[in-house]
Amino acid sequence: MSVRFVKASVAALALLLGGVGARANEPSYGPNTYDRTLEALIAHEDIAVRGGWPKVPAGVTALKPDAQGPEVAALKQRLVLSGDLPTDALPGDVYDANVVAAVKRFQIRHGLSDLGTVGRLTLKAMNTPVEVRLNQLTATLERLKGNGFSFAERYVVVNIPGASVEAVENGMVQRRHLAIVGRPDRPSPVLQANITSVNLNPTWTVPTSIVKADIIPHMRKDPGFLAKSHMRLLGAENREIDPATVNWASLTAPYFTVRQDPGPDNSLGQMKIDMPNTEAVYLHDTPKKSLFRNDVRFNSSGCARVEGVRDLGAWLLEGTEWTPAAIEAEIAKGERKNIPLKKSVPVAWVYLTGWQGADGMVQFREDIYGLDTPQGIVTSTIQPRKPKAKVIGAGEPKPAPRLPPRRPRTETKRRSDRCYRAYKVSRSGVVPCGSGLVRLSGTMGPLRA
Incomplete structure (x- = not known):
């Protein structure tokens, strides 16, 4: 050359x-x-x-x-x-x-x-x-075209392929954090939610899926695993169950709850940032901080472990009595403390593998979940929030349901391929270079002419 x-x-x-x-x-x-x-x-x-x-x-x-x-x-x-x-x-x-x-x-x-x-x-x-x-880059543009997230004065971004977290205020990043996100077989979801509280010294209620995949196999190998991990088995009315009474060898579905006590060895660390959502994910601390030194940080079961999460928690609680010093003092007590935010902060879990920043630097990250495909783009785009259902007033008649008109069989036609046509790709699955015209599934026009 x-x-x-x-x-x-x-x-x-x-x-x-x-x-x-x-x-x-x-x-x-x-x-x-x-x-x-x-x-x-x-x-x-x-x-x-x-x-x-x-x-x-x-x-x-x-x-x-x-x-x-x-x-x-x-x-x-x-x-x-x-x-x-x-x-x-x-x-x-x-x-x-x-x-x-x-x-x-x-x-x-x-x-x-x-x-x-x-x-x-x-x-x-x-x-x-x-x-x-x-x-x-094309996949990012298509995701952004269908973006349903409303950028507020303050918001948090979790970029899954980037394994990173940003705290944004007035259009500028106030905090950048490395993160550890879901591994490919337990991926972190794309979603939007609202951060509602910061939890200090949290307990961890182990999801049933993790009990089946991890806890039960560990107990079969090492009967002392729960005690070493400061975990308890809880039955009806939170009554504690002796692990020795459980037949771990034949157990396939747990009939109990596994809960880990607060403390520095808790899997959530000493801070959890709550954001109610259908996927039950959140941001949290971790006792295994050495993992943040790795370039490849896809090791969690879906939630995001955040380096320096206490700084992020302090940012969320700015303007309250919960200064960084007050947070540290409360953590030192070792007791669980839930601190509601005065105003919730939106959070977006996004899937961006290529983008350009204001400094002109073009950023790329590995497509770790293989979602830079026409179908993958659809499933990894933040959808608009569904409007709340209208409340019918007392005595107000409910509107009659509207049924779709029936079509005669003679008018039934095969669906046009146009609405399902993805942008043309080579056998290797990539966009042909210099095509100039790019279309993705679900679009009705060119990305650019």
């Missing part, structure tokens, strides 16, 4: 170039996300038209700063094409400070630890075809 070709491609990527290592305070999910992501889609279409980016050889994973050779030259070409390395830094084959900074920028954009050297996950991200990135 010639320098001239690379420079021509980069000229079309001006929208991608932001300050190296910069972090904008605009949220990943907000009123401006659609327009910014559309800019990123246009820029990546240009990359695709010009042939995409070159594959980086596996040998780069052994490179250290100041290394020299053809692998470094290939790495630099790749970084220039995605706007991570300035074009004037392209000549040469030395792994210099510019390359280190460019690799760090690339890693930040892909949710990886910014070490400045190319590891296995970084290499995988670099060698992901541009067509896949186009598909991710």
Whole structure:
């Protein structure tokens, strides 16, 4: 690939170039996300038209700063094409400070630890075809088109593929937190809810599904597991059951409740943020804080464990007597305390694998649940809240039910494919590059002409 070709491609990527290592305070999910992501889609279409980016050889994973050779030259070409390395830094084959900074920028954009050297996950991200990135950006745009979330003055965002949480106020991020979200076989749901309270020193009532999948097998292997985990078995009227009286070997469906006592070893940690919803998910602390150091953080059973959750709780309780010091003092008592919010705060659990921020940096995350498909997009889009049913006043007659008109059999026709037609994809499941016209299932027109 010639320098001239690379420079021509980069000229079309001006929208991608932001300050190296910069972090904008605009949220990943907000009123401006659609327009910014559309800019990123246009820029990546240009990359695709010009042939995409070159594959980086596996040998780069052994490179250290100041290394020299053809692998470094290939790495630099790749970084220039995605706007991570300035074009004037392209000549040469030395792994210099510019390359280190460019690799760090690339890693930040892909949710990886910014070490400045190319590891296995970084290499995988670099060698992901541009067509896949186009598909991710297109999926985000389609989700945002069908978005049913109303952005309030204060709200919280849980981006599931990003394994991250943002606290937003007046359009700006006030807190950013790493998170641990649902693993693929126990995925976190896409939904909207309202945060209503902060619970200190919570107990944990283990869901029946986890009792079946985890607790029962543990007890078969280790009869002392419940005692070691500070868990109790509760029967009718919360009467405690002796675990030794349970036939764990033949038990398939629990007839009791499993509850874990409050404390630093509680699976919810020492803070839980409540948000009533049909999926029974919430944000919480964790005793296993070392897991936040991992780049891949999909280990929970659906809820989101939040790093620095006490800071998030303090933000939710701003303007009350519950200062950070007061929260810490209450936690130190070791007793459960539920603190209702004076005003609920909306929260959106979203599924965004590609978007552009205000700083011009285009962010990508792995499609961990495989939802960047036409059907997956439909199921991972926040739906508008259903309006409350109208209350019929006393003495007011109920309206007669309206039945759909019957159609004669002779008029029955096969449904048109148009409403079910997804955007055209190749056999690999990605959008053809440079198609210019993109349609998704459920849309009646082009995303852009």
